[in-house]
Amino acid sequence: ETGVTQTPRHLVMGMTNKKSLKCEQHLGHNAMYWYKQSAKKPLELMFVYNFKEQTENNSVPSRFSPECPNSSHLFLHLHTLQPEDSALYLCASSQHWTDGNTIYFGEGSWLTVV
Amino acid sequence: KQEVTQIPAALSVPEGENLVLNCSFTDSAIYNLQWFRQDPGKGLTSLLLIQSSQREQTSGRLNASLDKSSGRSTLYIAASQPGDSATYLCAVSQTNYGGSQGNLIFGKGTKLSVKP
Numbered sequence: 516e517t518g519v520t521q522t523p524r525h526l527v528m529g530m531t532n533k534k535s536l537k538c539e540q541h542l543g544h545n546a547m548y549w550y551k552q553s554a555k556k557p558l559e560l561m562f563v564y565n566f567k568e569q570t571e572n573n574s575v576p577s578r579f580s581p582e583c584p585n586s587s588h589l590f591l592h593l594h595t596l597q598p599e600d601s602a603l604y605l606c607a608s609s610q611h612w613t614d615g616n617t618i619y620f621g622e623g624s625w626l627t628v629v
Numbered sequence: 630k631q632e633v634t635q636i637p638a639a640l641s642v643p644e645g646e647n648l649v650l651n652c653s654f655t656d657s658a659i660y661n662l663q664w665f666r667q668d669p670g671k672g673l674t675s676l677l678l679i680q681s682s683q684r685e686q687t688s689g690r691l692n693a694s695l696d697k698s699s700g701r702s703t704l705y706i707a708a709s710q711p712g713d714s715a716t717y718l719c720a721v722s723q724t725n726y727g728g729s730q731g732n733l734i735f736g737k738g739t740k741l742s743v744k745p
Contacts, residue, residue: 620672
């Protein structure tokens with residue numbers, strides 16, 4: 516248990532569906548992140564939020580829409596996805612965006628787009 | 630553009646062996662380097678973090694070294710155990726992002742299997 520909880524753990528959705536991934540951290544951190552892990556590719560940073568403000572959008576398609584209502588919660592809203600978006604989506608948090616301290620990951624949400 | 634390479638992609642060793650995992654990066658202007666462990670179907674667990682000013686970090690049977698000028702890091706695992714079987718990932722953060730911990734550039738990982 517890392518203190519970062521992701522739900523659901525597994526999600527299957529059609530290309531026309533709308534779904535959301537949820538992340539919650541219980542560590543009192545101020546920065547939260549979404550990463551994507553595809554087969555045979557390195558982990559890719561998608562979004563960074565620091566004190567609820569988005570600080571990084573790593574050229575992510577608009578079919579992925581993040582939301583950070585407070586420093587403890589982060590959502591990734593999904594709509595009209597493509598099969599190539601099937602991947603493990605990892606949420607992470609750290610004390611601050613630039614403090615150089617350890618980053619903690621959740622266990623991930625496995626997404627399959629059919 | 631920073632690129633992180635990990636060699637080998639997979640490694641199988643008998644229990645009790647000492648082993649070394651390698652990580653190389655193309656741009657030496659890093660803020661820090663981290664080693665992570667990922668079990669199948671799970672998230673990442675941070676093992677060791679080395680700041681750019683440091684040469685090594687140790688935790689139990691793990692020792693990570695950093696040679697920033699040559700763009701290399703190694704993770705040494707002593708007396709390997711079957712429970713060490715996992716994928717080990719190396720990641721660097723860049724100084725041009727103000728040392729952003731979140732802007733990690735990852736390698737593809739080394740999949741380690743320790744046989745009993």
